[in-house]
Amino acid sequence: MKIEIWSDVMCPFCYIGKRRFEEALVQFENRDQVEIEWKSFQLNPDMKTDPSVNITQYLADVKGWTLEYAREMNSHVTQMAAEVGLTYNFDTAVVANSFNAHRFSHLAKQHGxxxxxxxxxxxAYFTRGLNIDDNDTLVQLGTExxxxxxxxxxxLSSDTFAADVKHDIIEAQELGIRGVPFFVVNNKYGISGAQAVPVFTQTIETAFNEWQQENPKPSLTIIEGESCTPDGDCG
Structure with a gap:
Protein backbone atom coordinates (compact mmCIF):
# COMPACT_ATOMS: atom_id res chain seq x y z
CA MET A 1 0.00 0.00 0.00
CA LYS A 2 1.28 3.45 -0.89
CA ILE A 3 1.36 6.56 1.27
CA GLU A 4 2.38 9.85 -0.36
CA ILE A 5 3.51 12.77 1.78
CA TRP A 6 3.55 16.33 0.51
CA SER A 7 5.79 18.60 2.57
CA ASP A 8 8.18 21.53 2.51
CA VAL A 9 11.59 21.44 4.16
CA MET A 10 10.98 24.74 5.94
CA CYS A 11 7.61 23.69 7.38
CA PRO A 12 7.93 23.11 11.16
CA PHE A 13 4.75 21.05 11.32
CA CYS A 14 5.99 18.78 8.52
CA TYR A 15 8.88 17.56 10.67
CA ILE A 16 6.57 17.12 13.67
CA GLY A 17 4.05 15.34 11.45
CA LYS A 18 6.81 13.06 10.17
CA ARG A 19 7.62 11.95 13.70
CA ARG A 20 3.98 11.31 14.62
CA PHE A 21 3.42 9.41 11.38
CA GLU A 22 6.53 7.31 12.05
CA GLU A 23 5.27 6.47 15.53
CA ALA A 24 1.98 5.31 14.05
CA LEU A 25 3.80 3.24 11.46
CA VAL A 26 5.90 1.53 14.14
CA GLN A 27 2.68 0.41 15.80
CA PHE A 28 1.30 -0.95 12.50
CA GLU A 29 2.08 -4.67 12.22
CA ASN A 30 1.96 -4.68 8.40
CA ARG A 31 4.33 -1.75 7.97
CA ASP A 32 6.62 -3.84 5.75
CA GLN A 33 3.87 -3.75 3.13
CA VAL A 34 3.68 0.06 3.12
CA GLU A 35 5.52 2.13 0.50
CA ILE A 36 6.21 5.77 1.40
CA GLU A 37 6.85 8.46 -1.20
CA TRP A 38 7.74 12.04 -0.38
CA LYS A 39 6.36 14.78 -2.63
CA SER A 40 7.46 18.38 -3.08
CA PHE A 41 5.49 21.44 -1.97
CA GLN A 42 6.64 25.04 -1.62
CA LEU A 43 5.03 27.25 0.98
CA ASN A 44 6.83 30.31 -0.33
CA PRO A 45 8.22 29.77 -3.84
CA ASP A 46 9.20 33.45 -4.11
CA MET A 47 11.31 33.46 -0.95
CA LYS A 48 14.80 34.88 -1.51
CA THR A 49 17.63 33.04 0.19
CA ASP A 50 19.36 35.33 2.68
CA PRO A 51 21.81 33.71 5.13
CA SER A 52 22.18 37.04 6.94
CA VAL A 53 18.60 36.85 8.25
CA ASN A 54 17.26 34.14 10.56
CA ILE A 55 13.72 32.87 10.22
CA THR A 56 12.50 34.62 13.39
CA GLN A 57 13.44 38.04 12.05
CA TYR A 58 12.03 37.10 8.65
CA LEU A 59 8.64 36.15 10.10
CA ALA A 60 8.50 39.38 12.09
CA ASP A 61 9.26 41.45 8.99
CA VAL A 62 6.97 39.61 6.57
CA LYS A 63 3.98 39.21 8.86
CA GLY A 64 4.29 42.57 10.58
CA TRP A 65 4.87 40.99 13.98
CA THR A 66 7.12 42.30 16.70
CA LEU A 67 10.30 40.29 17.12
CA GLU A 68 9.11 39.32 20.60
CA TYR A 69 5.83 37.92 19.26
CA ALA A 70 7.66 35.98 16.52
CA ARG A 71 9.86 34.43 19.18
CA GLU A 72 6.81 33.51 21.26
CA MET A 73 5.22 31.76 18.27
CA ASN A 74 8.43 29.89 17.50
CA SER A 75 8.82 28.97 21.16
CA HIS A 76 5.38 27.35 21.09
CA VAL A 77 6.28 25.30 18.00
CA THR A 78 9.66 24.43 19.54
CA GLN A 79 7.84 22.97 22.54
CA MET A 80 5.61 20.90 20.25
CA ALA A 81 8.70 19.60 18.48
CA ALA A 82 10.36 18.69 21.77
CA GLU A 83 7.35 16.55 22.67
CA VAL A 84 8.19 14.24 19.74
CA GLY A 85 11.94 14.30 20.40
CA LEU A 86 12.97 17.07 18.01
CA THR A 87 15.21 20.06 18.70
CA TYR A 88 14.27 23.28 16.89
CA ASN A 89 16.71 26.20 16.82
CA PHE A 90 14.77 28.97 15.13
CA ASP A 91 17.33 31.63 16.06
CA THR A 92 19.87 29.94 13.79
CA ALA A 93 17.50 28.75 11.02
CA VAL A 94 18.57 30.31 7.70
CA VAL A 95 16.05 31.97 5.39
CA ALA A 96 16.36 29.87 2.23
CA ASN A 97 14.28 29.00 -0.82
CA SER A 98 13.53 25.26 -0.77
CA PHE A 99 13.38 24.53 -4.51
CA ASN A 100 16.92 23.12 -4.80
CA ALA A 101 16.42 21.12 -1.62
CA HIS A 102 13.41 19.51 -3.28
CA ARG A 103 15.49 18.70 -6.37
CA PHE A 104 18.07 17.14 -4.04
CA SER A 105 15.29 15.09 -2.44
CA HIS A 106 14.18 13.79 -5.84
CA LEU A 107 17.74 12.71 -6.60
CA ALA A 108 17.85 10.84 -3.30
CA LYS A 109 14.47 9.23 -4.02
CA GLN A 110 15.88 7.88 -7.28
CA HIS A 111 18.44 6.01 -5.17
CA GLY A 112 15.91 4.73 -2.63
CA ALA A 124 19.75 20.61 8.68
CA TYR A 125 17.20 23.39 8.60
CA PHE A 126 15.59 23.24 12.02
CA THR A 127 18.36 21.85 14.21
CA ARG A 128 21.73 22.48 12.60
CA GLY A 129 21.05 25.94 11.20
CA LEU A 130 22.39 25.07 7.73
CA ASN A 131 21.55 26.84 4.48
CA ILE A 132 19.49 24.26 2.56
CA ASP A 133 19.79 26.35 -0.63
CA ASP A 134 23.59 26.18 -0.61
CA ASN A 135 25.13 23.67 -3.01
CA ASP A 136 28.06 22.80 -0.74
CA THR A 137 25.65 22.15 2.12
CA LEU A 138 23.52 19.87 -0.02
CA VAL A 139 26.61 17.99 -1.21
CA GLN A 140 27.63 17.54 2.43
CA LEU A 141 24.18 16.27 3.40
CA GLY A 142 24.08 13.98 0.39
CA THR A 143 27.41 12.33 1.08
CA GLU A 144 26.38 11.88 4.72
CA LEU A 156 22.45 21.10 -8.74
CA SER A 157 24.40 22.74 -11.56
CA SER A 158 21.63 21.86 -14.02
CA ASP A 159 17.84 21.91 -13.99
CA THR A 160 17.62 18.16 -13.31
CA PHE A 161 14.49 17.22 -11.34
CA ALA A 162 13.10 20.75 -11.64
CA ALA A 163 10.20 19.37 -13.69
CA ASP A 164 9.60 16.67 -11.06
CA VAL A 165 9.32 19.26 -8.29
CA LYS A 166 6.90 21.34 -10.36
CA HIS A 167 4.88 18.23 -11.20
CA ASP A 168 4.47 17.42 -7.50
CA ILE A 169 3.30 20.96 -6.81
CA ILE A 170 0.77 20.86 -9.66
CA GLU A 171 -0.47 17.45 -8.48
CA ALA A 172 -0.99 18.91 -5.00
CA GLN A 173 -3.04 21.75 -6.48
CA GLU A 174 -5.17 19.26 -8.45
CA LEU A 175 -5.85 17.31 -5.25
CA GLY A 176 -6.88 20.48 -3.46
CA ILE A 177 -3.92 20.46 -1.08
CA ARG A 178 -3.53 23.96 0.35
CA GLY A 179 -1.12 23.27 3.18
CA VAL A 180 1.43 20.76 4.40
CA PRO A 181 2.09 18.24 5.72
CA PHE A 182 -0.50 16.34 3.74
CA PHE A 183 -0.66 12.54 3.68
CA VAL A 184 -2.49 10.64 0.93
CA VAL A 185 -3.13 7.05 2.01
CA ASN A 186 -3.89 4.42 -0.64
CA ASN A 187 -5.00 7.23 -2.97
CA LYS A 188 -8.27 7.34 -0.98
CA TYR A 189 -7.70 9.10 2.34
CA GLY A 190 -6.16 12.50 2.94
CA ILE A 191 -4.73 13.57 6.30
CA SER A 192 -4.00 17.26 6.60
CA GLY A 193 -1.55 18.55 9.18
CA ALA A 194 0.56 17.07 11.97
CA GLN A 195 -2.31 15.05 13.40
CA ALA A 196 -2.18 13.02 16.59
CA VAL A 197 -0.74 9.51 16.31
CA PRO A 198 -4.14 7.74 16.68
CA VAL A 199 -5.45 9.59 13.63
CA PHE A 200 -2.62 8.20 11.54
CA THR A 201 -2.97 4.73 13.07
CA GLN A 202 -6.70 4.46 12.42
CA THR A 203 -6.46 5.78 8.86
CA ILE A 204 -3.57 3.49 7.96
CA GLU A 205 -5.35 0.44 9.34
CA THR A 206 -8.62 1.27 7.56
CA ALA A 207 -6.87 1.94 4.26
CA PHE A 208 -4.74 -1.20 4.54
CA ASN A 209 -7.74 -3.45 5.15
CA GLU A 210 -9.39 -2.03 2.05
CA TRP A 211 -6.15 -2.37 0.07
CA GLN A 212 -5.86 -6.02 1.07
CA GLN A 213 -9.38 -6.70 -0.18
CA GLU A 214 -8.60 -4.97 -3.45
CA ASN A 215 -5.24 -6.75 -3.81
CA PRO A 216 -5.66 -10.28 -2.44
CA LYS A 217 -2.66 -12.57 -2.29
CA PRO A 218 -2.68 -15.20 -5.06
CA SER A 219 -4.08 -18.56 -3.99
CA LEU A 220 -2.54 -21.44 -5.93
CA THR A 221 -3.69 -25.01 -6.38
CA ILE A 222 -0.37 -26.88 -6.28
CA ILE A 223 0.34 -30.09 -8.19
CA GLU A 224 3.21 -31.72 -6.34
CA GLY A 225 6.26 -33.18 -8.13
CA GLU A 226 10.00 -33.76 -7.71
CA SER A 227 11.71 -30.54 -6.61
CA CYS A 228 14.50 -29.10 -4.46
CA THR A 229 14.16 -26.75 -1.51
CA PRO A 230 16.61 -24.07 -0.31
CA ASP A 231 17.75 -26.34 2.56
CA GLY A 232 19.07 -28.87 0.04
CA ASP A 233 16.23 -31.38 0.32
CA CYS A 234 15.60 -32.81 -3.15
CA GLY A 235 13.14 -35.47 -3.99
Whole structure:
Protein backbone atom coordinates (compact mmCIF):
# COMPACT_ATOMS: atom_id res chain seq x y z
CA MET A 1 0.00 0.00 0.00
CA LYS A 2 1.28 3.45 -0.89
CA ILE A 3 1.36 6.56 1.27
CA GLU A 4 2.38 9.85 -0.36
CA ILE A 5 3.51 12.77 1.78
CA TRP A 6 3.55 16.33 0.51
CA SER A 7 5.79 18.60 2.57
CA ASP A 8 8.18 21.53 2.51
CA VAL A 9 11.59 21.44 4.16
CA MET A 10 10.98 24.74 5.94
CA CYS A 11 7.61 23.69 7.38
CA PRO A 12 7.93 23.11 11.16
CA PHE A 13 4.75 21.05 11.32
CA CYS A 14 5.99 18.78 8.52
CA TYR A 15 8.88 17.56 10.67
CA ILE A 16 6.57 17.12 13.67
CA GLY A 17 4.05 15.34 11.45
CA LYS A 18 6.81 13.06 10.17
CA ARG A 19 7.62 11.95 13.70
CA ARG A 20 3.98 11.31 14.62
CA PHE A 21 3.42 9.41 11.38
CA GLU A 22 6.53 7.31 12.05
CA GLU A 23 5.27 6.47 15.53
CA ALA A 24 1.98 5.31 14.05
CA LEU A 25 3.80 3.24 11.46
CA VAL A 26 5.90 1.53 14.14
CA GLN A 27 2.68 0.41 15.80
CA PHE A 28 1.30 -0.95 12.50
CA GLU A 29 2.08 -4.67 12.22
CA ASN A 30 1.96 -4.68 8.40
CA ARG A 31 4.33 -1.75 7.97
CA ASP A 32 6.62 -3.84 5.75
CA GLN A 33 3.87 -3.75 3.13
CA VAL A 34 3.68 0.06 3.12
CA GLU A 35 5.52 2.13 0.50
CA ILE A 36 6.21 5.77 1.40
CA GLU A 37 6.85 8.46 -1.20
CA TRP A 38 7.74 12.04 -0.38
CA LYS A 39 6.36 14.78 -2.63
CA SER A 40 7.46 18.38 -3.08
CA PHE A 41 5.49 21.44 -1.97
CA GLN A 42 6.64 25.04 -1.62
CA LEU A 43 5.03 27.25 0.98
CA ASN A 44 6.83 30.31 -0.33
CA PRO A 45 8.22 29.77 -3.84
CA ASP A 46 9.20 33.45 -4.11
CA MET A 47 11.31 33.46 -0.95
CA LYS A 48 14.80 34.88 -1.51
CA THR A 49 17.63 33.04 0.19
CA ASP A 50 19.36 35.33 2.68
CA PRO A 51 21.81 33.71 5.13
CA SER A 52 22.18 37.04 6.94
CA VAL A 53 18.60 36.85 8.25
CA ASN A 54 17.26 34.14 10.56
CA ILE A 55 13.72 32.87 10.22
CA THR A 56 12.50 34.62 13.39
CA GLN A 57 13.44 38.04 12.05
CA TYR A 58 12.03 37.10 8.65
CA LEU A 59 8.64 36.15 10.10
CA ALA A 60 8.50 39.38 12.09
CA ASP A 61 9.26 41.45 8.99
CA VAL A 62 6.97 39.61 6.57
CA LYS A 63 3.98 39.21 8.86
CA GLY A 64 4.29 42.57 10.58
CA TRP A 65 4.87 40.99 13.98
CA THR A 66 7.12 42.30 16.70
CA LEU A 67 10.30 40.29 17.12
CA GLU A 68 9.11 39.32 20.60
CA TYR A 69 5.83 37.92 19.26
CA ALA A 70 7.66 35.98 16.52
CA ARG A 71 9.86 34.43 19.18
CA GLU A 72 6.81 33.51 21.26
CA MET A 73 5.22 31.76 18.27
CA ASN A 74 8.43 29.89 17.50
CA SER A 75 8.82 28.97 21.16
CA HIS A 76 5.38 27.35 21.09
CA VAL A 77 6.28 25.30 18.00
CA THR A 78 9.66 24.43 19.54
CA GLN A 79 7.84 22.97 22.54
CA MET A 80 5.61 20.90 20.25
CA ALA A 81 8.70 19.60 18.48
CA ALA A 82 10.36 18.69 21.77
CA GLU A 83 7.35 16.55 22.67
CA VAL A 84 8.19 14.24 19.74
CA GLY A 85 11.94 14.30 20.40
CA LEU A 86 12.97 17.07 18.01
CA THR A 87 15.21 20.06 18.70
CA TYR A 88 14.27 23.28 16.89
CA ASN A 89 16.71 26.20 16.82
CA PHE A 90 14.77 28.97 15.13
CA ASP A 91 17.33 31.63 16.06
CA THR A 92 19.87 29.94 13.79
CA ALA A 93 17.50 28.75 11.02
CA VAL A 94 18.57 30.31 7.70
CA VAL A 95 16.05 31.97 5.39
CA ALA A 96 16.36 29.87 2.23
CA ASN A 97 14.28 29.00 -0.82
CA SER A 98 13.53 25.26 -0.77
CA PHE A 99 13.38 24.53 -4.51
CA ASN A 100 16.92 23.12 -4.80
CA ALA A 101 16.42 21.12 -1.62
CA HIS A 102 13.41 19.51 -3.28
CA ARG A 103 15.49 18.70 -6.37
CA PHE A 104 18.07 17.14 -4.04
CA SER A 105 15.29 15.09 -2.44
CA HIS A 106 14.18 13.79 -5.84
CA LEU A 107 17.74 12.71 -6.60
CA ALA A 108 17.85 10.84 -3.30
CA LYS A 109 14.47 9.23 -4.02
CA GLN A 110 15.88 7.88 -7.28
CA HIS A 111 18.44 6.01 -5.17
CA GLY A 112 15.91 4.73 -2.63
CA UNK A 113 16.92 7.35 -0.07
CA UNK A 114 13.90 9.65 -0.21
CA UNK A 115 12.92 9.33 3.44
CA UNK A 116 16.54 9.55 4.57
CA UNK A 117 17.01 12.75 2.55
CA UNK A 118 13.89 14.35 4.03
CA UNK A 119 15.13 13.60 7.53
CA UNK A 120 18.55 15.08 6.72
CA UNK A 121 17.02 18.24 5.24
CA UNK A 122 14.64 18.80 8.15
CA UNK A 123 17.46 18.31 10.63
CA ALA A 124 19.75 20.61 8.68
CA TYR A 125 17.20 23.39 8.60
CA PHE A 126 15.59 23.24 12.02
CA THR A 127 18.36 21.85 14.21
CA ARG A 128 21.73 22.48 12.60
CA GLY A 129 21.05 25.94 11.20
CA LEU A 130 22.39 25.07 7.73
CA ASN A 131 21.55 26.84 4.48
CA ILE A 132 19.49 24.26 2.56
CA ASP A 133 19.79 26.35 -0.63
CA ASP A 134 23.59 26.18 -0.61
CA ASN A 135 25.13 23.67 -3.01
CA ASP A 136 28.06 22.80 -0.74
CA THR A 137 25.65 22.15 2.12
CA LEU A 138 23.52 19.87 -0.02
CA VAL A 139 26.61 17.99 -1.21
CA GLN A 140 27.63 17.54 2.43
CA LEU A 141 24.18 16.27 3.40
CA GLY A 142 24.08 13.98 0.39
CA THR A 143 27.41 12.33 1.08
CA GLU A 144 26.38 11.88 4.72
CA UNK A 145 23.41 9.76 3.62
CA UNK A 146 25.31 7.82 0.93
CA UNK A 147 24.84 9.80 -2.29
CA UNK A 148 27.69 10.44 -4.71
CA UNK A 149 29.13 13.95 -4.40
CA UNK A 150 29.73 14.39 -8.13
CA UNK A 151 26.20 13.33 -8.99
CA UNK A 152 24.82 15.86 -6.51
CA UNK A 153 26.99 18.62 -7.99
CA UNK A 154 25.90 17.75 -11.54
CA UNK A 155 22.26 17.74 -10.48
CA LEU A 156 22.45 21.10 -8.74
CA SER A 157 24.40 22.74 -11.56
CA SER A 158 21.63 21.86 -14.02
CA ASP A 159 17.84 21.91 -13.99
CA THR A 160 17.62 18.16 -13.31
CA PHE A 161 14.49 17.22 -11.34
CA ALA A 162 13.10 20.75 -11.64
CA ALA A 163 10.20 19.37 -13.69
CA ASP A 164 9.60 16.67 -11.06
CA VAL A 165 9.32 19.26 -8.29
CA LYS A 166 6.90 21.34 -10.36
CA HIS A 167 4.88 18.23 -11.20
CA ASP A 168 4.47 17.42 -7.50
CA ILE A 169 3.30 20.96 -6.81
CA ILE A 170 0.77 20.86 -9.66
CA GLU A 171 -0.47 17.45 -8.48
CA ALA A 172 -0.99 18.91 -5.00
CA GLN A 173 -3.04 21.75 -6.48
CA GLU A 174 -5.17 19.26 -8.45
CA LEU A 175 -5.85 17.31 -5.25
CA GLY A 176 -6.88 20.48 -3.46
CA ILE A 177 -3.92 20.46 -1.08
CA ARG A 178 -3.53 23.96 0.35
CA GLY A 179 -1.12 23.27 3.18
CA VAL A 180 1.43 20.76 4.40
CA PRO A 181 2.09 18.24 5.72
CA PHE A 182 -0.50 16.34 3.74
CA PHE A 183 -0.66 12.54 3.68
CA VAL A 184 -2.49 10.64 0.93
CA VAL A 185 -3.13 7.05 2.01
CA ASN A 186 -3.89 4.42 -0.64
CA ASN A 187 -5.00 7.23 -2.97
CA LYS A 188 -8.27 7.34 -0.98
CA TYR A 189 -7.70 9.10 2.34
CA GLY A 190 -6.16 12.50 2.94
CA ILE A 191 -4.73 13.57 6.30
CA SER A 192 -4.00 17.26 6.60
CA GLY A 193 -1.55 18.55 9.18
CA ALA A 194 0.56 17.07 11.97
CA GLN A 195 -2.31 15.05 13.40
CA ALA A 196 -2.18 13.02 16.59
CA VAL A 197 -0.74 9.51 16.31
CA PRO A 198 -4.14 7.74 16.68
CA VAL A 199 -5.45 9.59 13.63
CA PHE A 200 -2.62 8.20 11.54
CA THR A 201 -2.97 4.73 13.07
CA GLN A 202 -6.70 4.46 12.42
CA THR A 203 -6.46 5.78 8.86
CA ILE A 204 -3.57 3.49 7.96
CA GLU A 205 -5.35 0.44 9.34
CA THR A 206 -8.62 1.27 7.56
CA ALA A 207 -6.87 1.94 4.26
CA PHE A 208 -4.74 -1.20 4.54
CA ASN A 209 -7.74 -3.45 5.15
CA GLU A 210 -9.39 -2.03 2.05
CA TRP A 211 -6.15 -2.37 0.07
CA GLN A 212 -5.86 -6.02 1.07
CA GLN A 213 -9.38 -6.70 -0.18
CA GLU A 214 -8.60 -4.97 -3.45
CA ASN A 215 -5.24 -6.75 -3.81
CA PRO A 216 -5.66 -10.28 -2.44
CA LYS A 217 -2.66 -12.57 -2.29
CA PRO A 218 -2.68 -15.20 -5.06
CA SER A 219 -4.08 -18.56 -3.99
CA LEU A 220 -2.54 -21.44 -5.93
CA THR A 221 -3.69 -25.01 -6.38
CA ILE A 222 -0.37 -26.88 -6.28
CA ILE A 223 0.34 -30.09 -8.19
CA GLU A 224 3.21 -31.72 -6.34
CA GLY A 225 6.26 -33.18 -8.13
CA GLU A 226 10.00 -33.76 -7.71
CA SER A 227 11.71 -30.54 -6.61
CA CYS A 228 14.50 -29.10 -4.46
CA THR A 229 14.16 -26.75 -1.51
CA PRO A 230 16.61 -24.07 -0.31
CA ASP A 231 17.75 -26.34 2.56
CA GLY A 232 19.07 -28.87 0.04
CA ASP A 233 16.23 -31.38 0.32
CA CYS A 234 15.60 -32.81 -3.15
CA GLY A 235 13.14 -35.47 -3.99
Missing amino acids: LGDTAEEALFN IGLDAEEIKQT
